[in-house]
Amino acid sequence: MTTKLHRHSQAPASDCYEQGPKKRWQTLRSAMLEVAFDWRQSSAGRDLPAKKIAEASCSLVVNALWNRRTDGERRWFQPWRAHASTVPLQLPRLAKQAGAALAELSVIDASFLTGTLYTALLPPGLRAARGAHYTPPLLAERLLNLASTAGADWSTVTAIDPACGGGAFLVPLANRILHDHRWRRRPPHERLEDLEKRLCGIEIDRFAAWMSRVFLQLLAYPITVEADRPLRLPIREGDSLRLAVEERKQFDLVIANPPFGRVSLRPEQRRFFSRSLYGHANLYGLFLDLALRWRKPDGLIAFITPTSFLGGQYFSRLRDLLRRDAPPLTIDVVETRTGIFDDVQQETCLTVFGPNKTKSTTVHLLSATDDGLRIERAGAFTVYGSKGSPWFLPRSQVQARILEKAATMKTRLHHLGYKCSTGPLVWNRHKDQLRKRVDKRTFPLIWAEAVRPNAFRFRYRSRSATPFFAIREGQDHLLCLDPCILIQRTTAKEQQRRLVACAVPESFLTHWRGIVVENHVNVARAVSPQAVDAAAVAAVLNTVVVDQAFRCLSGSVAVSVTELHALPLPSRDVFDRVADVLAKTTSRKVRLLTVENLVARAYGVSLEEVEAINEASLA
Ligand SMILES: C[S@@+](CC[C@H](N)C(=O)[O-])C[C@H]1O[C@@H](n2cnc3c(N)ncnc32)[C@H](O)[C@@H]1O
Secondary structure: EEEEEEEOOOOHHHHOHHHHHHHHHHHHHHHHHHHHHHHOOOOOOOOOHHHHHHHHHHHHHHHHHHHHOOOOOOOOOOOOOOOOOOOHHHHHHHHHHHHHHHHHHHHHHHHHHHHHHHHHOOOOOHHHHHHHHHOOHHHHHHHHHHHHHOOOOOOOOOEEEEEOOOOOHHHHHHHHHHHOOOOOOOHHHHHHHHHHHHEEEEEEHHHHHHHHHHHHHHHHHHHHHHHOOOOOOOOEOOOOOHHHHHOOEEEEEEEEOOOOOOOOOHHOOOOOHHHOOOOOHHHHHHHHHHHHHHHHEEEEEEEEHHHHHOHHHHHHHHHHHHHHHOEEEEEEEEHHHHOOOOOOOOOOEEEEEEEOOOOEEEEEEEEEEOOOOEEEEEEEOOOOOOOOOOOOOOOOOOHHHHHHHHOOEEOOHHHEEEEEEEEOOOOHOOHHHHEEOOOOEEEEEEEEHHHOEEEOOOOOOOOOOOEEEEEOOOOHHHHHOOOEEEEEEEEOOOOOOOOOOEEEOOOHHHHHEEEEEEEEEEEEEEEOOOHHHHOHHHHHHOOOHHHHHOOOOOOOOOOOHHHEEEEEEEHHHHHHHHHHHHHHHOOOOHHHHHHHHHHHOOOOOHHHHHHHHHHHHHH
C-alpha cells in the first residue's frame, strides 16, 4: 500500500503552507549566508568565533519573526545576547525580511528553516562533531505518526527529546498535545501546566536550546496570551550522555534524531554504557542505550538513526539489548538517493521500539516527492535472528518478497562447510615484503583486483608492481592453503552488485602451494571434508537474488564477515545442482542463466523479477 504525507497534514488550518514565503525565505537565506560569510572574513569579524556569527545572524531572524507573529508587547523569552558589536549593516534588514517571510509559514516550518540557516553557518568541524543535521518537518511528523500508531496517546503522553536541537520534535509534539481535542476546551493555564509537566528537552548547544524555547513559546503564544503568562517548558542545556550516568528518568516516549559518529568516552561513561558497547562507541548507539534507560518499562523509543546499527558488529550488543527490552515495532527506510536529509550520506531509518509481543516489525519505504513523502508498505517481518547476528531490513518491494522466503531458510555458509575471515595481510604494515618478482620464499599476493564475478584473475593492472609477498619465519598465519572463495570487502556505490565472489582454482593453489590474501578481500575457507564445491558457492553468491538478500542485511557498500555468516542461503542440494551445471555447461551465458534460475526459484522469485532488478540497478 502506498500513501502520501503532504506538508502540514497535522498543522492547524491557520498554519497552512504557501509557496510564496518559502521562496522569499530561500532568497533571503542565501543573501544572509553571503553577508555572514563575508563578515567572517572581514577585519571586524575575524576575531569572532564563527559560531558567534551564526548565533548573531539567527537570533536577528528569530527576533524579527517573533515581532511579526506576536503583538510585540509580550516578549516571553530572554533575548539572545549575541556579544557581537560589529554586525554588518545589511544583516538586520535582511533578517527582518526573512523573519517576515517565516511569519507566513507554520511555526514548525519556521523553526526548521531557521535551523538550516544556523547549521549552515556553524563551523563544519563543530557541526560534524555535534551531528547538527536538523530533521525536516515531514520526517518529524512521520515519526510522530509512527509513535502514535504504536500507542503514544497525545492526551497523556510524557516525552523527552535528549538531543532536541531547535525543537524539530518538541514543537510538533507540543502542537499535537495542545490541539488534542480532549484538551482543547480546558482553561488556558491548565493546558500550559499540562504541557510543562509532560514535555522536556535537553540540548548541548546553548543557542539551539534557546531556539527551541522561543519556537515553543511562539507555538503556544495564543494560549499564553489568554493565560497571561509564558510557557515554562523545561529545555535544559547540557550533555545528555553525562546526565544519563547521573540521573534516572522515566517517560512514555523518548524521541530523537541523535547525533552520530565515533566518540571517545570517559572511563565512567564507558563503564556505564558497557552493556551496549562492542569496540568503538558511536554517539547514536549511546543515545539508544540512554533511551532504553529513560523510557518507562512499557514506554516507546522513536528515533531517526543511520541503519548501520542493524548490521554492524560494533552494534551487536546494542541489538541484543534492544531485542530483549524493546524490539522494533516499525521501521521506515529512507531512500538514500532522495536527498531528504541535506549533507547526510548514510542510509537512514525511522524506528519505533517498544513492547512487541508479536516479534513482527512493520517496514515502510520512504522517498521524497515534490509535495511530500511517498510511503510504501513493504510488509511485516521478524527482522532479528539469533543473538548477536545482523538484523534484516528490506530496502525495496522485491527485497521484501525475497526476505519473506529467506526468513524461512536455515542454511548458512557454515552449514556448507565454509568459514569466513578477512584477508589477513594489511599491506602497509609489511611494505618491505611486497615483491615484483617471484622467488623461493614468495607467494601470490591476492589483491581485491583479482576477484571478479566467477573469475579469479592473477594478472594485475594497478597492482602489477607487487603481485608477490615474501613470507618470513613465524608468518604462516598469513598463508591460505585450503580451497577457498574470495569475496570483495567493499564495492563502489554505483557498482551493480554488493557481492563479488570467485573461487580460487585448486590448480592455482597446488601450483603456488598457497596464497596471501590482502585485507580488502574476505576469504571463505573450506573447513570440512563435506564442504560443497567452492565454484558453486561463488556462483550462488554472484546471483542477482542473493545480492538482493544480502542487501537486506546491509545498507552500506561494505561486506563484513558477520553479514556473510548470517546470509540465508539455499539448501545444499541447490549447490550440488549448481556444481553440476558448472561442470556440464560450456556456454557461459547459459551457465549464468541456469544458475540464476535455480537460485531465484529457491528464494521464490521469477526470472522476470530478476530481469527487472537488473534493469532497475542499471538505471
Ligand atoms: C541530528 S541533530 C537533531 C536535532 C533535533 N532534534 C532535530 O531533529 O532537528 C542532533 C542534536 O544533538 C545535539 N547534541 C549532540 N551531542 C549532544 C549531547 N551529548 N547531549 C545533548 N545534545 C547533544 C546537537 O547539538 C544537535 O542539536
